[in-house]
Amino acid sequence: MMEEKGKENGVAAMAACYQKFDPAAYLQYNYTPPRADFTRKDSIVPWKLACLHRAFTEGDVNGELLVDIGSGPTLYQVLSGCEVFSKVLLTDYLEVNRQELRRWLQGGEGCSLDWTPYLQHVCKLEGRRPSAWTEKAAKLRQTVADVLPVDVHSSQPLAPDALPPGGADCLVSCFCLESVSPDLPAFTRALAHIQKLLRPGGHLLLIGALGESYYFGGPGVRIPVVPLNEAQVCDSLKESDYTLIRLEVYTLPQDMRVGVDDVTGVFFVKARKE
Numbered sequence: 001m002m003e004e005k006g007k008e009n010g011v012a013a014m015a016a017c018y019q020k021f022d023p024a025a026y027l028q029y030n031y032t033p034p035r036a037d038f039t040r041k042d043s044i045v046p047w048k049l050a051c052l053h054r055a056f057t058e059g060d061v062n063g064e065l066l067v068d069i070g071s072g073p074t075l076y077q078v079l080s081g082c083e084v085f086s087k088v089l090l091t092d093y094l095e096v097n098r099q100e101l102r103r104w105l106q107g108g109e110g111c112s113l114d115w116t117p118y119l120q121h122v123c124k125l126e127g128r129r130p131s132a133w134t135e136k137a138a139k140l141r142q143t144v145a146d147v148l149p150v151d152v153h154s155s156q157p158l159a160p161d162a163l164p165p166g167g168a169d170c171l172v173s174c175f176c177l178e179s180v181s182p183d184l185p186a187f188t189r190a191l192a193h194i195q196k197l198l199r200p201g202g203h204l205l206l207i208g209a210l211g212e213s214y215y216f217g218g219p220g221v222r223i224p225v226v227p228l229n230e231a232q233v234c235d236s237l238k239e240s241d242y243t244l245i246r247l248e249v250y251t252l253p254q255d256m257r258v259g260v261d262d263v264t265g266v267f268f269v270k271a272r273k274e
């Protein structure tokens, strides 16, 4: 009983931290140079895009439905997947983030970030000419079927009728679980909750922060994060019944440490639900 109350309090404290999340500031901190410098291979965003491109083009990740868990105000995480899956669902806990995504989907008027360099970069990874970015943008707008509320701390993170009865074919989730969980057990439980959304044999592509204890979700909006190491990520996946296929690690160069968080590295996981 006391233990349940403690869990609820931890989750409620995290929810309170997110009330002041500022999508435009978050995009500015994390999705502009130096973290998104497409002229550098060691910049964090090109590294993430390369991991996702590889995972989505290896041939084993396929099906109809891709669901992105905790999309925030960002689209980079589905730029490769929208070429493989016929339907993509974006999700976030906050309405301000869902609005930011809808603005882009409805044509881009009033968006806080220009996604063009991202679209161009992924076109290049796919061996297409950079000018094909307009086709990719159209493809993404056509493939994203909805932007839905999600809560990874609920045993049922999406509305009951959001997914087909068999579940999604693939889940992608970036920097969500560790930055919304009060502690490691909550992170592991969140992994188990989203596992229920996936069909057996379906894939999870998980990107997250290593060694991070906080990040800024806006000016003065300090959000606590569960500091993870690689072994903890692997143990949590195992506990939540995923089979690890690949774990890759990126270490932040000194000049990517720009004072908006204390992250030291990033992990990329490809896993399967048995």
Ligand code: SAM
Pocket (backbone or CB within 6 Å): 015, 018, 021, 069, 070, 071, 072, 073, 074, 077, 092, 093, 094, 097, 150, 151, 152, 153, 173, 174, 175, 176, 179, 180
């Ligand atoms: N996926 C984006 C990215 O790669 O930059 C955003 C990550 S941001 C660090 C964490 C996101 O988790 C925020 O968009 C926030 O609104 C969302 N979030 C907060 N509480 C959540 C919850 N209980 N369940 C799911 N997502 C949540």
